[in-house]
Amino acid sequence: MIGDMKIIEQYIASWNETDADGRRALIDEVFAADAAYTDPMAELHGRDEIAAGIAGVQQMFPGLVFSLAGLVDFHHNQARFTWHLGPADGGEPVVIGFDVAVLDLAGQIESVLGFLDKVPAAA
Numbered sequence: 001m002i003g004d005m006k007i008i009e010q011y012i013a014s015w016n017e018t019d020a021d022g023r024r025a026l027i028d029e030v031f032a033a034d035a036a037y038t039d040p041m042a043e044l045h046g047r048d049e050i051a052a053g054i055a056g057v058q059q060m061f062p063g064l065v066f067s068l069a070g071l072v073d074f075h076h077n078q079a080r081f082t083w084h085l086g087p088a089d090g091g092e093p094v095v096i097g098f099d100v101a102v103l104d105l106a107g108q109i110e111s112v113l114g115f116l117d118k119v120p121a122a123a
Helices: 005-016 020-030 046-060
Strands: 031-039 042-045 064-068 073-075 078-087 095-103 109-118
Touching (some): 005 020, 005 078, 005 095, 020 031, 020 046, 031 046, 042 046
Parallel strands (some): 031 109
Antiparallel strands (some): 064 078, 073 078, 078 095
């Protein structure tokens, strides 16, 4: 099996990093150069688009943080997990999502397929 919990923790950390340089360093570590991210609201290709997409989400939901919601399930080169976007104090999440990450042979994320289970009415 390729992958472990660390890559998913770093993935979540990249979504929470508000410093652009720090976020880009995490993205470069976590995502393959030609990685793709797709969810109902975005289709992003490559690290630059992923960085811009994360920055956009942070602008849309200032002060909120991503956290894992339960266990990460790994098999082969895939991981699936649920996440929450909500207050840092652990209050009610504003957004709940489910991602499937596919890792390459180097252990970096080559693609993410995201699903949104709960979104605010205005999103």
